Amino acid sequence: MYLCGMAEEFNPFLLQGYTGGDTFCDRVSELAALKEAMANQRNVSLISLRRLGKTALIRHFFASQRLRIVQEALRQVGRPNGALLKEVAHAMRSLEFNLAFDPLTGLPEFGVSARPGMKQAMALDELFSYLERQRKPVVIALDEFQQVMEYPERNTEAMLREQVQRLRNVQFIFSGSDRRMMQAIFSSGRRPFFQATEPLHLGPIPAPVYVDFIQRHFKAARRRIDNAVVQEGLDWCRCHTYYVQYLFNRLYALGKREVNALDLARTRVSILQERAPEYMTLKRLLSPHQAALLTAIAREGAVAAPTAMEFVVRHRLSALSTVRQALGVLQEKELVHHAEDGYRVTDVFLGHWLAG
């Protein structure tokens, strides 16, 4: 491992981590909805496409709360023999739980990850019995919840379901991608579990709000960027959070006093060029039918009826049954999703690359 210090100046368009309100755009109503639900003991399922901001919203919520357990653990950190810390350590010993401090905000955070092949159900049990003993209201966010379902121990889900219904002082936020969460909700075995939760669908941040956010950060650094350029960038990213953050991180990183339409055009080209090897690999991993369908959808932008004769003929796709099957696979892999205006390629940059 190599390690070196960096200049202190930082790019306000974050791609990972959470540094608090200033670099976090909007989600005002979603945060309010989350707070209200938690304050009134309603569990929430946070659902969105990938990379739209579920994890960021969860962190934003946690930062907005005086999360008792975390705060208490923090207070005890100075005294490593503190009973609470010991208890936490005990409760969490078989999960990859860790208490870390966000280097920028100084906020404590718990990280949880499942180590494959471990007794997850037992570990979660330990955690829950610890939480129950606390008796204070606690919020647990299970981010990318479907992963819990994939734990090798079959009874993890059953145990979780039981705890969710039993623990009075614990509120849950489940988050997951559109497709997986919907599958979990509608597959009958899991239904009772999720029926008790309130769905919170996260959409894109509205363009005018994002324009203001972007302008504010450029102005703060005494840089100029025309609203028209910002708007064009947002359109190109379809306002999908990760892609917006990435594009404007790059435009900001140019370090120019004035960022214009040509800078945007060049940056767009670079981004797609840089990702080309990755996208080529991805394409090779698909069957020819799947790759052809994905490309056809990318070229059209949105396709209301991928199995319509006209679309199939225009893009020289194969038999209808093959197209239908390929569409199923692409959806399953979350490479395409069904949006309001039809099927779309989920990864915005991949879509541009395929269409180009």
Ligand SMILES: Nc1ncnc2c1ncn2[C@@H]1O[C@H](COP(=O)(O)OP(=O)(O)O)[C@@H](O)[C@H]1O
């Ligand atoms: N409200 C926001 N303001 C600024 N950046 C955000 C916001 N929400 C998400 N991001 C950024 O967008 C990217 C994707 O968000 P993430 O929360 O990881 O999405 P998800 O969990 O839905 O896959 C991350 O780089 C994150 O920092």
Ligand SMILES: [Mg+2]
């Ligand atoms: Mg996430």
